[in-house]
Amino acid sequence: MSKRIVSATINGEVNEFLVEPYHTLLEALRNELGLTGSKEGCGNGNCGACNVVMNGQLVNSCCVLGVEANGATITTIEGVAEGEQLHPLQQQFLEDAALQCGICTPGFIVAAKQLLETEQDADEERMRHFLAGNLCRCTGYDKIIKAVINARDVMRSTAGAR
């Protein structure tokens, strides 16, 4: 089988790349585009470490074929910070020690950002429910949820200040 050309807007830039038809979007991001922030935890849709936002929806990039990304707009963990300025979620994950090995962290941040951008008043229960597709084997989740709550409050106060 021959490689296919895929054109997609990734983190605001149009990219053209080649993928094998049977390769996942996660493989394309990591191996063709060098965007290795998205991780493969399970490769079967259970852990969320590979999360990206594709056409406005949070997806597991290990369950999407690279060719399905043709024409899509995608945000990966690499597109979350603005230049040197960390996103409030990234800042809070650091301050609240919400990571240990860090494999799950990119997925949690991409997923939590999607939640907080669509539901800025999400409460803890909603957060835990929304993030049920993201697994962490190290932290026990409480610190992650605390970081998301704190980031929500930061995001709300900066939104209010504008």
Add this chain to the structure above:
Amino acid sequence: MLAKHGAAARVLAGGTDLIIQAREGRRDVAVMVDVKGIAEATQLSLAGDGALRIGAATSCSAIYHNKDVAKAFPALIDSASLIGSVQIQARASIGGNLCNSGPAGDSIPTLIALGAACHIAGPAGERTVPVEEFCTGPSRNVLQNGEMLVSISFPAPAAHSGAAFERFIPRNEMDIAVVNACSNVTLSADGQTFTAARIAIGAVAPTPLYVPAAGAALVGQPVSDATIAKACEAAQAAATPITDMRGSVEQRHHLVGVLVRRTINKAVKRARG
């Protein structure tokens, strides 16, 4: 494409079963045909009379984000919002859930209880099959090589009717059902008597199971615990569960009774508004 490649070709909807099965080598797939570009396969249309048609590849999240559909078909939303996680729901379709034909597929009892029909297209033309006749065994269904499921249609809900789906899993989220069930009931105008009912259960037989006897136990009877207990017994009698890592025969029998009772009670509540 599908006809040309026969059994080696598979329809790709959300890919949450197919891509994983193919990559884990559990399914031999030479050709995947992505049907998400076909408008009919991704439609979500609620007719003026209340009938609903959803494309086979329409995602669960597209379904539960549609407020009119959510209001008119709450049992469908029960199912769509339980399949996997938010990430899975963004991609996973009801058509894919049905065509994957797992005994525990969380949309299938709901489709059966709601009286939905499968609209199938293939080289020999189009045909319509009631959902309860679609699955023929674990991972098996009536689709022939070259055929695809195009859409699923639902009759308009009757006046004074309500439906509800529930499943039992050992965790809070993200697991395969030990047992699942959907009940769809219609009540008399005063809300005191059952006038029609369709009940379906899953994960307790080789395919999701329509149990006409459970519905029949309700019809013409007053809404009461005693009546509902009769329907639960009928559903338990129809179940032929097995013991596996998720649950034992005894536990599944018990759960059929519990879930049928709960879904009937919830359906009654919804029917009364």
